[in-house]
Structure formats: structure tokens, C-alpha cells
Amino acid sequence: MTISVRGIGWLTQEGCGCIRSELRHEYETGEGAHTLTKKNIFSHPFKNFGRLDMMSKMTAYGVSLALQDGGIEYSPLRKQDIGIVGTNAEGSLQSDIVYFRDYLAGGRTLSRGNLFIYTLPSSPLGEAAIHFGLLGPVAYVAKENHALTAVLDMAEEMILADEAPAMIAGTAEAEEAIFFVLARDQGGNQPVLCDLEEARAQVETSPDLSGLIQKFLRMAERKG
Amino acid sequence: MKPVVVMADMVTPYGRGTEACWQGLLGGKSAISRVNRFKTGAFHSDVAGIINGLRYHEGASLVMQMMEMLFEGVVIPEDAKLLLATTKGEIDLLEQSMLEQRGDSADAVVSRLISKVAGLAGTKGGGLVISAACTSSAAAAAQAAAMVRTGHADCVLVVACDSITEFIFSGFSSLMALDKQPARPFDRNRAGLNVGEAAAYALIMSDERAVREDRPVLGIMEGWGLSNDANHMTGPSRESEGLILAVSKALTSAGIGPDNVGFISAHGTGTIFNDQMEMRAFRTVFQHRERPVYSIKGGIGHTMGAAGLVEMIIALCALRERKAPSTVNLKDPDDDARGWVSDHQQPVREQTLALVTNAGFSGVNTALVLA
Numbered sequence A: 001m002t003i004s005v006r007g008i009g010w011l012t013q014e015g016c017g018c019i020r021s022e023l024r025h026e027y028e029t030g031e032g033a034h035t036l037t038k039k040n041i042f043s044h045p046f047k048n049f050g051r052l053d054m055m056s057k058m059t060a061y062g063v064s065l066a067l068q069d070g071g072i073e074y075s076p077l078r079k080q081d082i083g084i085v086g087t088n089a090e091g092s093l094q095s096d097i098v099y100f101r102d103y104l105a106g107g108r109t110l111s112r113g114n115l116f117i118y119t120l121p122s123s124p125l126g127e128a129a130i131h132f133g134l135l136g137p138v139a140y141v142a143k144e145n146h147a148l149t150a151v152l153d154m155a156e157e158m159i160l161a162d163e164a165p166a167m168i169a170g171t172a173e174a175e176e177a178i179f180f181v182l183a184r185d186q187g188g189n190q191p192v193l194c195d196l197e198e199a200r201a202q203v204e205t206s207p208d209l210s211g212l213i214q215k216f217l218r219m220a221e222r223k224g
Numbered sequence B: 001m002k003p004v005v006v007m008a009d010m011v012t013p014y015g016r017g018t019e020a021c022w023q024g025l026l027g028g029k030s031a032i033s034r035v036n037r038f039k040t041g042a043f044h045s046d047v048a049g050i051i052n053g054l055r056y057h058e059g060a061s062l063v064m065q066m067m068e069m070l071f072e073g074v075v076i077p078e079d080a081k082l083l084l085a086t087t088k089g090e091i092d093l094l095e096q097s098m099l100e101q102r103g104d105s106a107d108a109v110v111s112r113l114i115s116k117v118a119g120l121a122g123t124k125g126g127g128l129v130i131s132a133a134c135t136s137s138a139a140a141a142a143q144a145a146a147m148v149r150t151g152h153a154d155c156v157l158v159v160a161c162d163s164i165t166e167f168i169f170s171g172f173s174s175l176m177a178l179d180k181q182p183a184r185p186f187d188r189n190r191a192g193l194n195v196g197e198a199a200a201y202a203l204i205m206s207d208e209r210a211v212r213e214d215r216p217v218l219g220i221m222e223g224w225g226l227s228n229d230a231n232h233m234t235g236p237s238r239e240s241e242g243l244i245l246a247v248s249k250a251l252t253s254a255g256i257g258p259d260n261v262g263f264i265s266a267h268g269t270g271t272i273f274n275d276q277m278e279m280r281a282f283r284t285v286f287q288h289r290e291r292p293v294y295s296i297k298g299g300i301g302h303t304m305g306a307a308g309l310v311e312m313i314i315a316l317c318a319l320r321e322r323k324a325p326s327t328v329n330l331k332d333p334d335d336d337a338r339g340w341v342s343d344h345q346q347p348v349r350e351q352t353l354a355l356v357t358n359a360g361f362s363g364v365n366t367a368l369v370l371a
Helices: A033-039 A054-069 A093-105 A113-119 A124-133 A145-161 A196-204 A208-224 B018-026 B060-072 B091-100 B109-122 B136-149 B165-175 B207-214 B241-254 B272-286 B304-319
Strands: A005-010 A015-018 A024-026 A084-088 A138-142 A166-172 A177-184 B003-012 B081-085 B127-131 B157-164 B199-205 B219-228 B262-267 B353-362 B362-370
Touching: A005 A054, A005 A145, A005 A196, A005 B199, A015 A054, A024 B109, A033 A054, A033 B060, A054 A124, A054 A166, A084 A124, A084 A145, A084 A196, A093 A113, A093 B091, A093 B165, A113 A124, A113 B165, A113 B207, A124 A138, A138 A145, A138 B109, A138 B136, A138 B219, A145 A166, A145 A177, A145 A196, A145 B127, A145 B136, A177 A208, A196 B091, B003 B018, B003 B060, B003 B136, B018 B304, B060 B109, B060 B157, B060 B199, B081 B109, B081 B136, B109 B127, B109 B157, B127 B136, B136 B157, B136 B199, B136 B219, B136 B304, B136 B353, B136 B362, B157 B165, B157 B304, B165 B362, B199 B219, B199 B304, B241 B272, B241 B353, B241 B362, B262 B304, B272 B353, B272 B362, B304 B353, B304 B362
Parallel strands: A084 A138, A084 A166, B081 B127, B081 B157, B262 B353
Antiparallel strands: A005 A015, A005 A177, A015 A024, A138 B127, A166 A177, B003 B199, B003 B219, B157 B199, B219 B362, B353 B362
8 A cells, every 4th residue: 555645734934835736835934834824824713713722723733734735624614524634842841841831930839730731742733633633643742863764664563554545754853843734545536745755754854844845846847 | 453452551640550450440449639730720620530649841741651660560562553542641841841841842842752652552553543532442443353353453552641740621511521539430310521631542452363362352353333413613513413423333243133232332421411411312322222321521521532442341341250340439320321321339240341532622523343
């Protein structure tokens, strides 16, 4: 069985976009991920988006762009059997510090549940699953190095084991993110960017995210 | 290739070893005790499933102390791939850094635990952390089984751990999730969960390699299913559709129907909504045909990321002895659980399989089918 890449969404410090559909937005002065809510990234209102931590916001943006690139529409009323696995360098460290600092400032008596819920490394993926109506497996994966490859491997394993027919896999940091939509290659007219093996080779040989995005943009251009 | 469990062990509030936990549960005695590790006066509860003898904010982290107990004298094949399941890993190191300016808060990053655990377990096959809230270790076991079934690995070590610290205890208290008394899963008067701590491991191999190495088979991972409610960050779905989906996937993965399931090891946290959600799912999948259901969390508390693996290993004990343990602290079963849960051991039908379910924050669900 071949697994193909249906779409990729990305964000860097310079801008954000999709690979296959060539949608691209370069930030102007004063713009950044913090101003993206005004850019209609989501096709449905994102309930309580403001209370999300930064990692959850970046994950949500990346997943939204990836789904758009993969031609997958979503709706809060129509949930889909798609899973999501993700990674990053530090897990929930920044949210852990925010929660515990707040707890200490409160005299070690009061703590805030709305900060505590982001102290799980999988919470940003959970927030994305809720908004996009993703019913498949949700897991955070970490490795000492090459974690993005590990995430792609895990998503592949889940598709091969029939745990979900399609998976979203990627990484989100405070200022950059990339998410892939992976699915079984069913032939026919399904638009695909490349197969997973080809994507994995690009990931393994790219030193940084900007370079990786450039490689995929060139690949999309070549394939027309 | 079939994934089989060839070695497994645990450290729980009942003490060192699977047998200590199994016998404790069969005896119906709870290992929940008062927390002395930090002040609990401001919290909604002062009890938890604590492992005696661990040093807090002194030397190695709590989970590494558990790991040292767990792997003492154990020989794991060095080519085993390591899957490490945890929610908060060495979070006590972050506490130390912020409270006492000792060490670096980044020492608590979960990926840093991989090489430490690999060093203790003696594995050199590479490692990954899998974190999926309170389904972390069930998800890791499922992933290990998938790697074996697809032929991508023939030996995977799944290790699970989580500990009780002030960070974690205060967080659960802030969510109003804690029972002041030892938790009473599926009881009419249940009032929340107790957090617990544990570490466990299971060595999962292909049946082919297990035969080749003449290893005893403790159980077979016949099927698994993972899902998400896509509904709410901290509360389970009122329709149970996420857990129903996970169980359906697991039964399909195992190639069996509901009638083949002899008993269910439930997540059974003791919160009103979790237990209700699970019973609704079981009644739907099994069409109201009763079979033994139990939760071990009245015995050891909710061991978070370690819960799934501990419960999987205990379910293998139940399969071996063909008896489902009682649900510790159960006195008056809630209406929806009556006839399924029990305050005493229940026999398990011959030739039937075990179903182990777990659920967690953000609506994650797992179901494992074991033989």
C-alpha cells in the first residue's frame, strides 16, 4: 500500500501558506502569527481561540492550512475519521512554566485549570482535533532528534494498521509549524503532492523548516 | 505476525511487582494513602496512590527512582525499540528549578527522559516518547503492536511512568476532579478520582521471535483502536461515540465480535462523567448483555500516563486466572453499572478475550483486545 501526501500547510517567521495550492502570504511589517486570526485561516469560527496557548494556536493554523491544501473540507457538524500526531522540541515546557509560576504567585494555594490543561504535550493536538472534528488517534511524539521523521513514521504505521484512513502529522513551535495530510493512495483523481517516501527523504535532508518548505514548493512547481 | 507480550512488570502503590498489585486488587484492599510529600491543605483532597520510599526533590526524579526499581536485575534485548509513555515525566525537576533555583527547568522536557530510560533498560534500538494524556501507555502499547504486526519491528519495549508532585496534584485539584476519599469507580456515591503514581514495562515481540527465543507468552495483543471525541478538552462526550468508535476499531482489528469479550478492564476513574460515559459505551457495544467490568483505580488511583499499561498487565493476570478482580471501594453500584461491576471477584468465561479501555483529556480514547 502506498501512502501519499495530499497537502502541506506551513508557517514561518516570514509568512504562511500551502504547498500544492500555492497559497502564500508574506507578513508585512507588524504582522506575524499573532495577527493571523484576521486572515480567515479557519473556514468556521474557532470557539474561544483567544484562550489557547501559543503552541495550540500554531498547531491550529498549521492544520487548517494543511487541510485546505489537501482539499479536505471540515465542519463542526460533520466529524471525520482522521487522526493527528505531532511533535516539537520542548513539549509543553513553556506552558508548564506559565502554570507553575502562576500557582507560586498565588501563594501555592490556588491554581488555574485553564492553564493546567495546556501542560500536556498533546493538548495543542487535542484542541485541533476538537475544532476540526477529527475522530482518529491523537498523540504527541518526541525524540531526541529527527522527531519530524518519527511523526511521519508513526502516522504511516497508524494508516497501515487501519487505525485511521488519513492522518495529519507535523510539528509546531512558537514561531513556525508544518503539517502534512497523509492518506492511502487510492489512485484515480485524488490530487497528491508526492508519496510518503519522497516526503520523508526531503525531511531527512533539510536542515531547517524554511529550506524544507522551499524544497516542497519547488516539487509542487515541477509537478504542475 | 502476531504481537505477543513476553515480559512485563510494574511498580505501583501496592509495591514492587505485578503480583503485589494483582494480589492487592484480589484482596479488595485500597493502597490509597495520605499525601505527605507536600502540603495539601489548600487542595480538595489529601489522598493519593503513593509509592512508599520515594525521595521527593532529593537526587533523582521520582520517575527515575521508580525506573531503577522496575529494571533492577531485568535483562531486555538490546535491539528492542523503546516507546516511553508519560504525561509529565520528570516534572519534579521543573518544580525544583522554580522553587529552589536548582537545575534547569528544561531538564523536565519529556524527550530528555528517553536516553535515561534506555540506559537503565539496556536498549540501544532508539526511542520515542508517546504522550496522549491518560491514554499514553495504552496508545504506546497499540503502536508497539502495530509495529510488530506490520513487520517494522520484532521487539518493542513499552515503558510507562508518571508520578505525583505538587504541580500535578494542584492541577487536578483546580479542575475539581479529586475525591476526598479513596476513589469509588462506578459507585452511586462516587465523587471524583485520586491521582496515583506507577511505572511499568511490557516487552512486545513478534510471535515468531518469541518462539525462536523460547520465551513464555504472557498474552497476545489481538487488536486495538484509538479515537478522539472531538468534543471537549476536559469532559468526555455525553454520547460516548468516541469510546464506541475505539472499541469498534479494536474488535475489528482483532477480527472478533462483542460476544467474544469475556470481561472489561475499564478506565473507571471515579468521576461522574467518565464512568457514565464508559457504561453508556459498553451498553451500546454489547447491547446490554452483561459481563464483568472492573476498575483498578480504587486500589492504586489514576496513574495517568502509566494507567493503560498497568491495566493491560493486570488484565493479562485476569485472563491467566480466568477471574476479574473486584472494583475496590465499590459499595453501591450506580444504576447503569449494576450487574456489570462487582465488589467481589467474578469468573471469566473460558475462550473469551479481555477488553481494556482508557480515556483522557482532549477526548482521547483507546481500546485494547487481549488474549
